[in-house]
Amino acid sequence: MNKVLITGARGMVGAALVRAFGPAAVGLGREDLDIADAQGLERLCGLHRPRAVVNAAGVNRGPALEIMDINARLPGKMAEVCARLGVGYVFLSSSRVFGRPGPGPWLESDAPQPVDDYGRSKFEGERLVRGAMSDRGCCVLRLPMVLGAPRRPQNQILTRLIEQARGGRPVRVAMDVMHSPLEVNDAARVIRSLVDRGASGTFHLASSDRASLYEIFSYATQRLGIAAKIIPVEAAWFGKDKALLNLSLASRVLEPCGDWRRAVERFAEDLQEEDR
Numbered sequence: 001m002n003k004v005l006i007t008g009a010r011g012m013v014g015a016a017l018v019r020a021f022g023p024a025a026v027g028l029g030r031e032d033l034d035i036a037d038a039q040g041l042e043r044l045c046g047l048h049r050p051r052a053v054v055n056a057a058g059v060n061r062g063p064a065l066e067i068m069d070i071n072a073r074l075p076g077k078m079a080e081v082c083a084r085l086g087v088g089y090v091f092l093s094s095s096r097v098f099g100r101p102g103p104g105p106w107l108e109s110d111a112p113q114p115v116d117d118y119g120r121s122k123f124e125g126e127r128l129v130r131g132a133m134s135d136r137g138c139c140v141l142r143l144p145m146v147l148g149a150p151r152r153p154q155n156q157i158l159t160r161l162i163e164q165a166r167g168g169r170p171v172r173v174a175m176d177v178m179h180s181p182l183e184v185n186d187a188a189r190v191i192r193s194l195v196d197r198g199a200s201g202t203f204h205l206a207s208s209d210r211a212s213l214y215e216i217f218s219y220a221t222q223r224l225g226i227a228a229k230i231i232p233v234e235a236a237w238f239g240k241d242k243a244l245l246n247l248s249l250a251s252r253v254l255e256p257c258g259d260w261r262r263a264v265e266r267f268a269e270d271l272q273e274e275d276r
């Protein structure tokens with residue numbers, strides 16, 4: 001019962017989890033296990049006898065029904081398998097279960113109120129996995145913006161903006177959208193420590209302080225040596241209403257994972273490493 005199965009292991013967070021768990025990790029890319037394959041999961045649990053399954057598979061774009069399926073319905077089915085087999089289950093949720101404006105970072109005790117398809121899918125996923133596991137051996141981890149070299153640069157706001165800036169175009173960035181970013185390897189280490197101590201419940205992972213997307217992007221371009229023309233705007237400039245303004249998290253239970261600037265510095269190092 002020493003192993004930990006990690007699904008979505010070729011993704012950014014999944015790959016960091018495989019590194020963090022080291023020899024205990026059984027990393028499963030989509031080619032090893034499509035999370036729609038409940039029998040496959042059961043078979044792999046029989047083979048490896050894991051203490052936990054950490055599901056790092058997910059999507060943040062696409063048709064609403066597909067997002068709901070992959071981020072909610074299928075994780076719920078996986079949790080049913082885990083509950084039946086007595087294996088722990090970790091669901092990676094998101095700060096986007098929130099999004100409304102708020103005076104400070106969201107705590108575990110705050111009531112989610114998702115405002116987009118992705119946020120709704122994560123909130124529904126939380127409900128389904130908790131229901132399947134009856135809260136025993138079930139960890140719901142809400143992640144803020146996670147920084148690292150992404151599997152697909154188009155899927156991550158910061159790398160999308162960096163590509164724009166590298167193209168020499170001026171970049172408009174929201175100064176009123178708040179985040180509490182984490183570097184991906186730091187996030188993976190915290191997830192590992194929670195799994196290792198058999199934690200159950202809902203936890204927020206976050207940096208020690210929050211920053212606007214404008215501050216985060218400005219600092220990233222500075223660290224990357226990109227001479228970008230950055231124009232601070234309000235999120236409303238993009239034609240959105242007051243949705244998705246506050247995506248920052250804090251925890252009443254877990255220690256913060258360090259300063260957001262340090263996360264950006266390590267992110268810049270990761271990107272530079274990839275470029276070499």
Ligand SMILES: NC(=O)c1ccc[n+]([C@@H]2O[C@H](COP(=O)([O-])OP(=O)(O)OC[C@H]3O[C@@H](n4cnc5c(N)ncnc54)[C@H](OP(=O)(O)O)[C@@H]3O)[C@@H](O)[C@H]2O)c1
Binds near residue numbers: 059070092094095151
């Ligand atoms: N990155 C963030 O800032 C952030 C923040 C909050 C929460 N999260 C959550 O953390 C998890 C990991 O995120 P990430 O940034 O690592 O995303 P990612 O790099 O896009 O990785 C997601 C992985 O899931 C895989 N996948 C999708 N559908 C699958 C399926 N049906 N069966 C098996 N694998 C499937 C993808 O495989 P393919 O590449 O083959 O499509 C991909 O490798 C997601 O649930 C995400 O919602 C991430």
